[in-house]
Amino acid sequence: MIELAGIRRTFRVGDQEVRALVDIDASFEAGEYIALMGPSGSGKSTLLNILGCLDRPDAGTYRLAGREVGDLSSHELTLVRRHEIGFVFQFFHLVPRLTAARNVELPMLFAGVPRRERRRRVEAALAAVDISNRADHRPDQLSGGQRQRVAIARATVMEPRILLADEPTGNLDRDSSERVLEVLETMNAKGLTLVVVTHDPRVARRADRVLLLVDGQIAKSFRGSELPAGNLAALGLPTPPESTS
Amino acid sequence: MRLRSLLGFGLEALFAHRLRSLLSLVGMSIGVAAVVVLTGLGEGARTYVTDQFASLGSHLLIVVPGRVETVGALPGIGGTPKDLTLEDSEALRREIPEIRRIAPIAMATEAVAHRERRRQVAVVGATPEFLEVRQLAMRRGTFLPPGELRRGSAVAVLGAETAAELFPGEDALGKVVRIGGLRVRVIGVLEPRGVQMGLNLDEVAVIPVATAMRLFNRSSLFRILVEGSSHTDLDRLSQRVIEVLTERHGDEDVTCLTQEAMLSSFSQILTALTLAVGAIGAISLAVAGIGIMNVMLVSVSERTTEVGLLRALGVSRDQIVGVFLVEATLLSILGGLVGTGLGLVGVRVLRLVYPAFPAAAPTWAIAAALATALVVGLAFGVLPARRASRLDPVTALNGR
Ligand SMILES: Nc1ncnc2c1ncn2[C@@H]1O[C@H](COP(=O)(O)OP(=O)(O)OP(=O)(O)O)[C@@H](O)[C@H]1O
Numbered sequence A: 001m002i003e004l005a006g007i008r009r010t011f012r013v014g015d016q017e018v019r020a021l022v023d024i025d026a027s028f029e030a031g032e033y034i035a036l037m038g039p040s041g042s043g044k045s046t047l048l049n050i051l052g053c054l055d056r057p058d059a060g061t062y063r064l065a066g067r068e069v070g071d072l073s074s075h076e077l078t079l080v081r082r083h084e085i086g087f088v089f090q091f092f093h094l095v096p097r098l099t100a101a102r103n104v105e106l107p108m109l110f111a112g113v114p115r116r117e118r119r120r121r122v123e124a125a126l127a128a129v130d131i132s133n134r135a136d137h138r139p140d141q142l143s144g145g146q147r148q149r150v151a152i153a154r155a156t157v158m159e160p161r162i163l164l165a166d167e168p169t170g171n172l173d174r175d176s177s178e179r180v181l182e183v184l185e186t187m188n189a190k191g192l193t194l195v196v197v198t199h200d201p202r203v204a205r206r207a208d209r210v211l212l213l214v215d216g217q218i219a220k221s222f223r224g225s226e227l228p229a230g231n232l233a234a235l236g237l238p239t240p241p242e243s244t245s
Numbered sequence B: 001m002r003l004r005s006l007l008g009f010g011l012e013a014l015f016a017h018r019l020r021s022l023l024s025l026v027g028m029s030i031g032v033a034a035v036v037v038l039t040g041l042g043e044g045a046r047t048y049v050t051d052q053f054a055s056l057g058s059h060l061l062i063v064v065p066g067r068v069e070t071v072g073a074l075p076g077i078g079g080t081p082k083d084l085t086l087e088d089s090e091a092l093r094r095e096i097p098e099i100r101r102i103a104p105i106a107m108a109t110e111a112v113a114h115r116e117r118r119r120q121v122a123v124v125g126a127t128p129e130f131l132e133v134r135q136l137a138m139r140r141g142t143f144l145p146p147g148e149l150r151r152g153s154a155v156a157v158l159g160a161e162t163a164a165e166l167f168p169g170e171d172a173l174g175k176v177v178r179i180g181g182l183r184v185r186v187i188g189v190l191e192p193r194g195v196q197m198g199l200n201l202d203e204v205a206v207i208p209v210a211t212a213m214r215l216f217n218r219s220s221l222f223r224i225l226v227e228g229s230s231h232t233d234l235d236r237l238s239q240r241v242i243e244v245l246t247e248r249h250g251d252e253d254v255t256c257l258t259q260e261a262m263l264s265s266f267s268q269i270l271t272a273l274t275l276a277v278g279a280i281g282a283i284s285l286a287v288a289g290i291g292i293m294n295v296m297l298v299s300v301s302e303r304t305t306e307v308g309l310l311r312a313l314g315v316s317r318d319q320i321v322g323v324f325l326v327e328a329t330l331l332s333i334l335g336g337l338v339g340t341g342l343g344l345v346g347v348r349v350l351r352l353v354y355p356a357f358p359a360a361a362p363t364w365a366i367a368a369a370l371a372t373a374l375v376v377g378l379a380f381g382v383l384p385a386r387r388a389s390r391l392d393p394v395t396a397l398n399g400r
């Protein structure tokens, strides 16, 4: 499904070079559940943006479903984002003036999906994240967990093949996190490829595979269930606040 | 995506910032209303003037002394024009059978007085035919008596307004008024007629032309009105008039004006006036456009993360341009419609306040104002919309 080879991304800040991704080789299977971990600034978000065709690497190749992404025009990349990729963000990014249902409708609105079809799919998507009863609420009338579930409904309403989530539970309490993860995992079980950036070992442990990024490189790769229980510091990771409290 | 979806999305965004949208909408409304009212005034002026000439009837020639339309000749070379006299008028009637009516006119401003009341009015020296030629009607009494071309008795016919002012609550008929040093008896009062050819026919005193020339101590007529019969070719008639008078004066020293010629030249001037005034209104449209641009720039910078999100959701650059252009255009069109409404109300109010002045916003001006509003919205929306579409999605999403 996804093949990365020699991916490099360097930012210029003044006359300084920040090497966000140094040399990334990886490949993800269709339907796989990947957790990206790593200390702050290790390049997780940068990698996710490249996977989501929001950003282009300076070097290396990225093959997505058999296509060389580097060869695509910017409009083709837009279409890839529209049809094949869903995004979920730490800060939800719901449009504040629109109701939950309108927010979910948004990608279809710009994709030219007919009105009746839109309504049908909005209902289905809201039902899938179990928030149908809040369809007419605006984001400021929803809890964080509810907002994130609306955001997931929006990310999946175009039926993408890949869902990219950057710290989707980063702003949620334990119970809300659990529900959001359940929703994501249900979708993964139905074949959606899931790439989740997280600092939470409890999240990572549920993944098929954990990629540990350090200084823009993949330092380790292991099965989620193999994630060491206590000693995250040994991996160069911060100890999550939940486990200390 | 369908335009309807885009419009719905735009309206939601505008509605989310009601006050801001409203203010820029008001700016646009004022601009369009200004265009509508100002062109309404200009058009009113044009109609007003043309109506006055049109009410003269279209078979009229106006003969004035002097060559008004001399092209190329230096002033003074033709010599001073000879007087236009009562004899000229008689000669015209005698020699040109196509003339149906003829009205020699002498005119000056004089004080008309009755007891202690005095009014400065236009004193018109005329013949009985003046009544028909100027399409006047009598309210009371009779018009000037016939057959007095040379003699001129001491009688006067007063305009409606003059009569009312000199004889408030009284019947003017049979009373004696003083005009200059002359005492004349009022034999009639005219129906109100309003302003015609720059002369307010309600504020006149009409006396026999011979009496007037004596009173004014003048030998030349002010002008001669010549009316052809309904099938007369006016150009030919005017040529004949000039021929006869040139023969008599030994030089071509009179000018024949047709109503048509005067109408078209006035009409041209006043259309130019309407355009100029409309252009002034258009400046306020441009100002309104800058207001819209301002609002849209603020909107774009406020909604940076929204733009980033939309890009992540697979919304193309062109669609982002569309989103903001639609909002700008909605503002300008809504403003344009409201402004048109306001302008039409304004024009109507003008007509209520000044019933005599036919203010009317021409359809072309309303269409032009709306079209300009649309173009202004598009033109001033382009910059903010392009700015939004060029945002880097990642940077925008992070709110940087
Ligand atoms: N637009 C940018 N301009 C300059 N430097 C950037 C930019 N985006 C990221 N970087 C730098 O690239 C490096 C990797 O950033 P990235 O956001 O990918 O880290 P991260 O692993 O997501 O960190 P965190 O866990 O804090 O979110 C950092 O050093 C960051 O400062």
Ligand SMILES: [Mg+2]
Pocket (backbone or CB within 6 Å): A044, A045, A046, A166
């Ligand atoms: Mg990050």
